[in-house]
Amino acid sequence: MISPEPTDPTDPTVPNDPTDPASALPASISDERRQALNEKLTLAVGQGRIDLSEFSTISDAVWSVTDVGRFTRLEQLVTGKTAPPDDAEIDRLAQKAAPSPEDADATDAPATKPKGGISSFSTTINHFEATTVVPADHVPTQSTWFGDIALAGVIRLGEREGYRLIFGDLDLDLREATLTASTTCLRVNSVFGDIKLTVPPGVQVVNRMTLNFGDVKVSQRKGGPAPNYPGAPTVVLTGRTIFGDLHIRVAEPGERQGFWNWLAYG
Template identity: 30%
Template structure:
């Protein structure tokens, strides 16, 4: 095969691998961090044909069932979620005098877009996302700071979207990678 033929096959395999990754993350077979790592391999300049052919394994365990909505309530206490957990399509966190920390790097999602709504009074919110996902931040803060660091990796086509909507009184919002 010619160099141009190799290039066309590589492009075709990249597109096919990206579609498989999107389906795998949407079905809950990959966490956001696993998706991010594999999408970076797909779109890297030194991607090879063999690696692209074996990216998403066919035999993966069934994903945990995610409810369409989840509610977190905390009064005078902190709430933290990390490790492998199922992120609902819509998550609402209500905190009074407490902090919320959500680590989405190993979270399993079942929707292309997940929305996290934070309502905090005298509390900070920290959301950790993997590189390579779209992050949208909205809401309103009174006497609080807002920080968004979505990393240096460009989200590929079809990357999952995490929407963070924060309403805070005397609290900071930090959305970051690592």
């Protein structure tokens, strides 16, 4: 009988011994844990502690960090349960998202996790989630005839906002906006005018507008489609436009629109 040759422990083709602590696989971060932290960030947006661009930055880290220790530090900073952050910008923003003492009870309340996984932006805006709550009783707050409405920069939006335009365009750049609710409903009624909405990566957009003689156009950020993280802030578009297009654009804060993109989408 021939005895088997001894194996070389340094040979990468030899499987690890599961009983050896040194060969154990590194700890992983579950999707449920990431989603729970992302929902705390959404609450921070709704309470006005961070704007949408800051949410986009932190949320991207929440879903991309693989080091357990680093992720745990983000959890502690967002919940306000750790020492002051170091010089890292992401740590500063995460601490900014931490609740104030009066908001602590609301933040610690269990949140309802949305169903479904991460999908592409183009799919999300046309997929009406049954769990999406749309605020009612919209009251137009701005209206214009033969003129445009353009809002950008550091602006604050209520839970319900309304716009009415006749022979004019609406341009809403929400990349640095602060919201007062996790779901913001924008009701737009437009005749002979285009509607442009720009959001940072990670923010969900649900389109419930009725377009007569108009198209829906979606342009992505540079580098490909933006992920839609479960529990992210949601912008719901409702209303009606006649003889006008709806253009939804995803772009990083400060990112300029390229010439060909402008030529294709306006």
